[in-house]
Amino acid sequence: MRFRTIAIALGLLAAVGVAAPAHAEEGDVAWTVRTASNTYGAERSSYSYAVNPGGQVKDAMVVANRGKAPLNLAVYSGDGFTTGTGQLDLLTKDKPSIGVGAWLHAGNATVTVAPGQTAEVPFTLDVPGNATPGDYAGGIVTALAQPDSAQGINVERRLGIAVKLRVGGALHPALAVENLTVDFGGGDATVTYTIHNTGNAILSADQDVSVAGPFGLLRTGAGTVKAPPQLLPGETWQMTVPVHGVPRAGWLTARASLTPRLTDASGSTTSLPAVHAEARTMALPWLWLAGLVALIGIFFLVRYLRRRTQARQDARVREAVDKALQAGGVTA
Secondary structure, three states, rough: OEEEEEEEEEEEEEOOOOOOOEEEEEEOEEEEEOOEEEEEEOOOEEEEEEOOOOEEEEEEEEEOOOOOEEEEEEEEEEEEEEOOOOOOOOOOOOOOOOOHHEEEEEEOOEEEOOOOOOOEEEEEEHHHHHHHOEEEEEEEEEEEEEEEEOOOOOEEEEEEEEEEEEEEEOOOEEEEEEEEEEEEEEEEEEEEEEEEEEOOOOOEEEEEEEEOOHHHHHOOOOOOOOOOOOOOOOOEEEEEEOOOOOOOOOEEEEEEEEEEEEEEOOOOEEEEEOEEEEOOOOOOOEEEEHHHHEEEEEEEEHHHHHHHHHHHHOOOHHHHHHHHHHHHHOOO
């Protein structure tokens, strides 16, 4: 029977959060991974480095076998990417990496761990001399492939630790708000747009979305808008933001304002200048228009009636004058 492999990511220690081992367990097979304690620190939640082009890092990962059977795990690295749920994941082994996944090399392609024991997996991160400055993300992974005869597939269970790397040089953090549109219906507006990380640094952002009438009047805010995940350079994130209770005020202007948030190696966050985008749509105030049409109609009706009344009065005056002239024997 031929097997195809399906990778299941069961755990990836992220760059933020409580420092704790990632854990995978199924039946008698169970293992954890954690960062090694060394000059880079102890009980780290992930690996984070700042390296100049051409530099090198040597570090290690610790694998612990919590199961009842020996473990033989594959070890490899991969570039990181942001999933549709906003989580950091890693490329599988069969997909090519061009950043951290290509520069990080484990001391061995496999590691064998006896039950109840641990093993240290050393690795080296070699940053090329021509590496572009900026932020990169990836990780080092342990993987166990197990055949599922019933389904005809190999299920690969992966457990790894994230690696975030900042390559020295000029940092140009930048976000763009692209393809902003607004739809209006029933008193609610829906604002959609794309957040694009156009710089070379990992960024998130604080967001503010609103819809206003002409000249900025009758502004209605969307309230608290959830921040996007930390986006890697070049990544995009789709946003759909509802704005409730928007009045029909003719031309409506939707505005999205993003304040990029840059996190440095120490974990401190800096706010960058805000970026904006706008889009417009028409929301005719039908009740107002109906009232206006009614007022215009009443105005012209009153004007017509006044002119008609005036014309009748003028005719009666002319008739009276003519009669008076005829009675006096005077011809006009």
